Amino acid sequence: MPAAIGVALLVVPLATLVLDTPWRTLPDHLGSEVVREALGITALSSLLTVVGCVVLGTPLAWLLARVDFRGRGVVRALVLVPLVLPPVVAGVALVTALGRSGLVGQHLPFSIPYTLSGVVLAHTFVSLPFYVLAVEGALRTHGTAYDVVAATLGADRWTAFRRVTLPLALPGILAGSALAWARSLGEFGATITFAGNYPGTTQTMPSLIYVALNSDPAVARTLSLLLLVLSVAVLVLLRERWAVAR
Amino acid sequence: MPAAIGVALLVVPLATLVLDTPWRTLPDHLGSEVVREALGITALSSLLTVVGCVVLGTPLAWLLARVDFRGRGVVRALVLVPLVLPPVVAGVALVTALGRSGLVGQHLPFSIPYTLSGVVLAHTFVSLPFYVLAVEGALRTHGTAYDVVAATLGADRWTAFRRVTLPLALPGILAGSALAWARSLGEFGATITFAGNYPGTTQTMPSLIYVALNSDPAVARTLSLLLLVLSVAVLVLLRERWAVAR
Amino acid sequence: GGDDEERTLTVLAAASLSETFTELAAVFEEEHPGVEVEVVLGSSTTLAEQAVDGAPGDVLATADETSMALAEDGNALAQAADAFASNRITLVTPPDNPAGLQSWADLDDPGVDYVVCAATAPCGAVAAAALTEEGVTAAPASEEVDVKAVLARVVQGEADAGLVYRTDAVAVDDDVEQIPVTDEDASAYATTYFIAPLAGDDAERADLAAEFVTLVRSDEALEIFTEAGFGGIVRE
Amino acid sequence: MHVEADLPGRVRAGLTAEAGEVLVVIGPNGAGKSSLMRVIAGLEPGRVVVDGRDWSDLAVPERRVGYVFQDQSLFPHLSALDNVAFGPRARGRARRDADRTAREWLERFGIGDLAERRPRELSGGQAQRVAIARALATEPDVLLLDEPFAGLDVSAQMALRIELGRHLRDFPGVALLVTHDAIDALTLADRVLVLDEGRVAQVGPPAEVAAEPRTPHVARLVGLNLVAVAEGEQLIAFPPDAVVVSLHEPEGSTRLRWHGQVASLAPHGDAVRLLVHASPDLLADLTPAAATELGLVPGREVWLSAKATAVSRYAARG
Amino acid sequence: MHVEADLPGRVRAGLTAEAGEVLVVIGPNGAGKSSLMRVIAGLEPGRVVVDGRDWSDLAVPERRVGYVFQDQSLFPHLSALDNVAFGPRARGRARRDADRTAREWLERFGIGDLAERRPRELSGGQAQRVAIARALATEPDVLLLDEPFAGLDVSAQMALRIELGRHLRDFPGVALLVTHDAIDALTLADRVLVLDEGRVAQVGPPAEVAAEPRTPHVARLVGLNLVAVAEGEQLIAFPPDAVVVSLHEPEGSTRLRWHGQVASLAPHGDAVRLLVHASPDLLADLTPAAATELGLVPGREVWLSAKATAVSRYAARG
Ligand SMILES: Nc1ncnc2c1ncn2[C@@H]1O[C@H](COP(=O)(O)OP(=O)(O)OP(=O)(O)O)[C@@H](O)[C@H]1O
Ligand SMILES: Nc1ncnc2c1ncn2[C@@H]1O[C@H](COP(=O)(O)OP(=O)(O)OP(=O)(O)O)[C@@H](O)[C@H]1O
Ligand code: MOO
């Protein structure tokens, strides 16, 4: 029953969104250069975001789940921060830190805003907590029993992590990656604030949709549906493949 | 090393945000009625959102992780939808469906938008996927071995779920709740679009911050910091307590 | 009226009216004891759509004509809308003017990063017209979603220049420097704010709403608007 | 109870057992013993009829089995007490009541003082006792005990064997017990079922199975040598102390003689037990003096012959 | 090797073993056997010196141990082969090389054809063999075998005992083997260490420990009765077949007599073995004829006396 209500809560708004879409104009929008560019930037930046989350977040999650260091509470608190920041504020924080005249940014030899790397940075900042929390949960679920066995077999921490901890936590890592990817797909507040919104460089689909919302809601809705169908299709395909492979 | 970069990515923007805050005016803002109301609404609605996610999402996650029914792929795809929708579009979808003149909403005997229940609904819609994905991952990590043992001891599905599956997946459920709570705390796009921005009724902290950003960025930053410190403190306290209790 | 009973007048207002309307609300409350004015801020489009959807509200004030037309088409208005203020687009730079801009024409320098509102936002439409008027051809570094984002870029030094409303430049005063335009009075630089009472079944509230609209169009209000940098109010 | 299991590559066996009967299941590793139990519990598909009632399509929780898993499978998040109380509570007993029952069982198995420990804080043998207590506490119709004595120390084994023996005597249902220990088979079984490569190789009362084993595994278990003769139609069995060891080919007409290499020597009671790699492998007991005299060391070639009087001969198939 | 373990409530023991020595550790459930092994492996704190090198502060992976865990602990996500190859690979061997080694070990233990199976697709005994192979494949300095033969069928036990015996003879390091089986202790041990309630109760060559057991557990393990006399200063041990059972109090001056209730009867070879609840519990073997004649059933009160000639008497503390 609750599951059914849950599904209904998800289905009804989506269904109306689909019903409300002006289907006839869809092909036109698909073909337009602005949309194609935005799609490309969204795909690329979300992919890079997942890579960034996996590379930065996995060790972080492991640290939080396994190593009992001083200040673990503080680090965990820090990880949660971007989670509770309204995205626009997250963008402001990024600007203050890494913008052209930001505290750190002004000393950098290159400039991050208005570039794709800015988009990826903003996305990673916003998505990292999702990834870390999901993976930390998965790492805790299994406990350390098999890590201990691996250690007695001569595996150092890294080997044990790579060959035992990681594969056992794989469902959690996949879930975390999916979360991070999806978060990155829908993100626009931090992106627009930090990386800006220029077609062909930093304009992602959500930014385009948001801008369109101000002028032509119907177009915005069509574009949302497009983003939605594509991303859900990718997620479902990947999951089925992973589920089968395991 | 990557963990250190990860931490740095999180720390630097936050630190600059803190440094940039006009500390002297903080107490004034804290005392103002608008802020207190917004804090109250945020606290209440995020709490109810977590309850909603746990109640609706846990059975859904279990269904996805354990029951091999027809159309599982479709349901999983549906769960992911709000994840990849830009929040504002999610709000638009909710309006189209449940708004006063929405497809479903016009047949309802009560009106959902512009009320606290509208806020909670919008938040639950947006947060549910995070919860479901995290919990599904946790449920998969342990597999069914102990469910099977419980069944041989006479436990029906519900008992096995309640007394074995759930406690074993607790780390994942806590992670999922934290994600959902945090997502709800920072959400404003769907909220403003679906439930409006009425001080004392539907104006949450992020909405207030959004409005303040338009008039006085310094105030907005102070309010963000307030939201941030409070929520992170709660999360950290809860986690420590849970961690000790286990 | 002077009833004991507390009544609330809900005003849906474009976010850029935040300060002026808060001030006007206080004035209105003083003139109408027992009435509380609640200002609900948001983007003009969202507010108009919500008004059409039946969101609680007595007055709608938008930053452009398009949004108001949206509300009118949705039969949300009790009366035709009136213009009550105008705003002008202006070119601002950070206080130290790092790119050394002298005039609008300097925006065409390849080394200059300037930002504008997206063409779909009200301020974006005005900005596009102004840029054409000034003959600027270089593309901006970013098309921000709204004027506040443009202003933030400039204040923070993230952009060398930006096109914002004069009210915004006035609000931050010392944090930006304005670059004068070639023709002060060209209409291409201007946008108009509209206000209208919203349809409802409570006659007493309709009266209050009408009184609020009157206040917004009064000379007392004009002073407040002018101080905030609005100008060129179109009176019938 | 009637069971027909058919899991390709694992087990393909049928069995019938009377209510109140204790059936001991023996067989080498991988013979399908655990798989058979899983079929009865409903964890694998198969036909199961208990007390005239068809369980085949019954869900697992509705089958009233008490199952001691080979790997214990204690719930890691529950204390010993809660593990044992889980079954009674799942079957609807009140918490206080279930706890009391659980505590009684733990005390009966000598671990009452460990009630509050989590499984990971128990020693292997202690955990095994909790697992047995958990299975018995549900008052099942069918008891499935998969190597319940593994990992228990001798005293605990003896005590549990007595306790379980007492319990099983009064137990109205069917009990299946898997073991690798001949003593269990002989002391607890009403009948013994021998599995080999997934098939039933032999069923019968323990004394009969012990006297006329049909598989090398059972012969080894009861300490007999087993040799197929007459083109595999017949089997002969004889105890290790009926084997004569010599360094040269024995004379006379006996055809019961084999040639092979000593694989190992080990003390066995007062005697020395020899394992000889002949075809098949054979055991021989001899006195330490004789072993020294013959100079027996691993690798030494020897001849073995069986005293005809000690040999029993029977058909290979029942 | 020198070990000092002090885990409050679990084990507090010291031991010294020479390189090449096989030390068999016995003791009742919960005596601290596994805990002692965990200390050596570095999973619990304690002083460990191996070959003159102090391991106490060495991280677990740097201690070259081969550890067969009591609960197998095979990696669930790896095949049998990958489980065995894990150690060699973790210690830096090339993949192909490690796989070959692993395959050799699996074949040696008769499960070469199961190499690609995941642990959950193995029977209990098959998994146990994989666990042993995994521990041996790392070429450790110290071997820790926690009940390695548990769950193995008799043939596999015998084969593995031989295989392990051969391996241990050539093994240059120290091997510790925990067991509940007297045969393991007697056939594989150079010395036997007896743990009781976390303390070392006795250390010595197997024959000596078997002849003069100091704890009831060891006495039970080797099948002797053990009684404390002279205010606990001395112990006497005697075999069950040296016990005379009668229904009335025996006459004469012997003080070696006890009164109690029959707890159980079980066949034991050609004899019937009686367990009598006296203080302490005693075992007695008698012929089936005698048992029938005396009308022995559980619950019957009997008198036991020991034949003085079969009794050995020694100090309670070495
Ligand atoms: N899930 C599985 N998938 C495939 N084969 C399996 C699975 N489980 C067990 N087997 C195989 O089926 C056969 C029977 O296994 P089973 O566990 O029933 O043996 P067993 O008689 O209990 O052995 P043991 O004495 O070692 O516990 C074995 O060869 C085993 O490898
Ligand atoms: N993690 C733990 N925390 C607290 N006590 C423990 C823990 N692990 C074991 N113990 C206790 O320490 C004692 C020794 O346990 P250990 O596992 O060493 O026994 P053992 O000799 O191996 O027994 P067995 O033959 O049953 O395996 C037991 O009483 C056990 O309950
Ligand atoms: O409606 Mo706006 O926020 O002035 O562009």
Ligand SMILES: [Mg+2]
């Ligand atoms: Mg088995």
Ligand SMILES: [Mg+2]
């Ligand atoms: Mg142990």
